[in-house]
Amino acid sequence: MGFTIGALCVILLAVFIVQIGKARELASIVRNDPAEQDEINKFHAGLGMIFMVTFLVACVVSFIYYIPTTLGWGPNIAASAHGPEVDYLFNLTLFFTAIVFVLTHIALFWFTWKYKGKQGKIGLYWAHNETLEMVWMIIPSVVMTFLVVGGLQAWNNIMLDLPENAVSVTLPEEDGQYIEIEATGSQFLWFLRYPGRDGKIGTKYFTQINSSNKVGQTWTDEKNMDDFMTNEIVLPVGKPVRVRITARDVLHNFYIRDMRVKTDAVPGMPTYFNFTPTVTTDSMRRRLSQEPEWQVADKNFDTKQRWELFEYELACAELCGNGHYSMRNLVKIVTEEEYLDWLDKQEGGELAEVVIDSTTGQVEYTYVPGSVKSQYFSKIHNTDKDPLEGKTADLEKLVENKLRVNVYMTKMTDMRNNAELGSADYTNAEEAMNKLKPIQKTARITTDVKLSTEALAKAKAIADAVNVTPVVPVTVPVPDSTVQDTTK
Numbered sequence: 109m110g111f112t113i114g115a116l117c118v119i120l121l122a123v124f125i126v127q128i129g130k131a132r133e134l135a136s137i138v139r140n141d142p143a144e145q146d147e148i149n150k151f152h153a154g155l156g157m158i159f160m161v162t163f164l165v166a167c168v169v170s171f172i173y174y175i176p177t178t179l180g181w182g183p184n185i186a187a188s189a190h191g192p193e194v195d196y197l198f199n200l201t202l203f204f205t206a207i208v209f210v211l212t213h214i215a216l217f218w219f220t221w222k223y224k225g226k227q228g229k230i231g232l233y234w235a236h237n238e239t240l241e242m243v244w245m246i247i248p249s250v251v252m253t254f255l256v257v258g259g260l261q262a263w264n265n266i267m268l269d270l271p272e273n274a275v276s277v278t279l280p281e282e283d284g285q286y287i288e289i290e291a292t293g294s295q296f297l298w299f300l301r302y303p304g305r306d307g308k309i310g311t312k313y314f315t316q317i318n319s320s321n322k323v324g325q326t327w328t329d330e331k332n333m334d335d336f337m338t339n340e341i342v343l344p345v346g347k348p349v350r351v352r353i354t355a356r357d358v359l360h361n362f363y364i365r366d367m368r369v370k371t372d373a374v375p376g377m378p379t380y381f382n383f384t385p386t387v388t389t390d391s392m393r394r395r396l397s398q399e400p401e402w403q404v405a406d407k408n409f410d411t412k413q414r415w416e417l418f419e420y421e422l423a424c425a426e427l428c429g430n431g432h433y434s435m436r437n438l439v440k441i442v443t444e445e446e447y448l449d450w451l452d453k454q455e456g457g458e459l460a461e462v463v464i465d466s467t468t469g470q471v472e473y474t475y476v477p478g479s480v481k482s483q484y485f486s487k488i489h490n491t492d493k494d495p496l497e498g499k500t501a502d503l504e505k506l507v508e509n510k511l512r513v514n515v516y517m518t519k520m521t522d523m524r525n526n527a528e529l530g531s532a533d534y535t536n537a538e539e540a541m542n543k544l545k546p547i548q549k550t551a552r553i554t555t556d557v558k559l560s561t562e563a564l565a566k567a568k569a570i571a572d573a574v575n576v577t578p579v580v581p582v583t584v585p586v587p588d589s590t591v592q593d594t595t596k
């Protein structure tokens with residue numbers, strides 16, 4: 109309301125000044141008074157100078173005002189390896205264009221002031237001046253070349269695809285390895301697909317798309333067996349990622365602001381973006397907690413400050429229709445360990461549990477076997493349309509071994525948590541946990557059944573070597589019919 113009234117006042121004032129000016133001008137023409145005409149010219153040129161100063165000051169003030177939301181300024185540091193290069197180019201361009209912007213505006217209004225019409229003053233006829241023309245062609249050309257070449261170099265660095273011999277894996281550990289995920293834009297949501305344990309995204313074909321096969325996975329391809337879909341992007345910090353970007357209907361745009369990642373999603377023409385996240389969500393929150401504008405109560409949750417609820421997000425940056433705004437997914441950058449835990453949950457097969465035998469009252473560590481949580485296992489496996497029948501044994505074995513290793517880890521963790529700090533039980537359990545950690549990691553990501561079986565044997569040996577003092581379970585038992593004791 110206040111703004112509307114303010115704007116109306118400014119408009120009225122402008123109309124008022126223009127009308128007075130017009131009236132004066134008409135009067136001076138009627139009176140044929142040259143001195144008065146000079147006065148009018150001076151008045152107009154003066155108005156121009158006032159406008160120039162107000163305008164330039166407003167530009168500086170608005171720039172300072174928007175610093176907290178300007179990329180690369182204030183708290184908005186880039187959270188990816190290539191991000192600082194993008195920010196540097198933006199700032200370099202801003203620097204040169206700002207100089208030109210200020211100088212040309214000063215020249216424009218200063219010239220209207222200096223060369224305002226005056227009785228007896230005759231305009232200079234100046235056909236051309238080679239020196240001046242050279243100056244205004246050479247300086248911008250040099251600056252533009254500098255900016256364009258710099259920009260092209262950065263573009264080539266950032267958009268360079270991975271080398272041909274690079275391999276996609278679940279968790280990159282060596283050079284040339286990367287995580288590949290797929291994002292499919294659709295009106296009005298993103299379908300996010302992870303490659304599963306094999307690290308390879310299965311093939312898809314548009315004719316296969318239906319209500320239960322959102323991206324059109326082809327079920328004859330074994331690489332699809334473990335692919336799973338998620339609502340959020342979860343990635344480990346410091347590992348290279350390649351996003352395959354496609355669209356199902358119209359143009360969309362894959363945009364992760366804080367990562368400086370932005371590429372069109374085009375129907376029928378896959379695009380990609382490679383990047384390496386460098387700041388975890390947690391560290392970004394800690395960084396933002398230092399900024400005054402993030403230390404205010406969140407507008408949705410009074411009890412939390414803004415920084416506590418900060419999340420990276422994936423947005424669609426192409427106006428794709430009515431529901432465009434709803435194409436928002438969270439992006440979580442986590443530590444390697446958190447990533448492995450998350451992958452484990454996504455792969456499923458159910459989790460390690462502590463149960464009490466209802467008849468003997470004994471504590472048992474076990475797991476609840478269940479189906480692998482991939483698109484294939486939930487939609488196609490064991491139906492009459494299953495082209496991969498009989499080919500799932502390896503994956504199922506890998507998942508079972510993983511769960512059994514998880515059971516040992518749960519057992520040791522519980523033991524440690526129930527033991528007194530510094531006691532023998534505590535130290536033994538903690539030592540066992542440390543030894544189990546790399547083994548559990550292997551069991552979670554390997555695609556080699558032999559390696560996975562070895563990991564299980566090692567885990568069993570480590571856990572069996574620890575004398576477990578019986579603990580009081582904290583977990584509620586699951587229905588007996590689904591429980592199998594596998595720790596014996």
Ligand SMILES: [Cu+2]
Pocket residue numbers: 293294359360361424425426427428432435
């Ligand atoms: Cu969109």
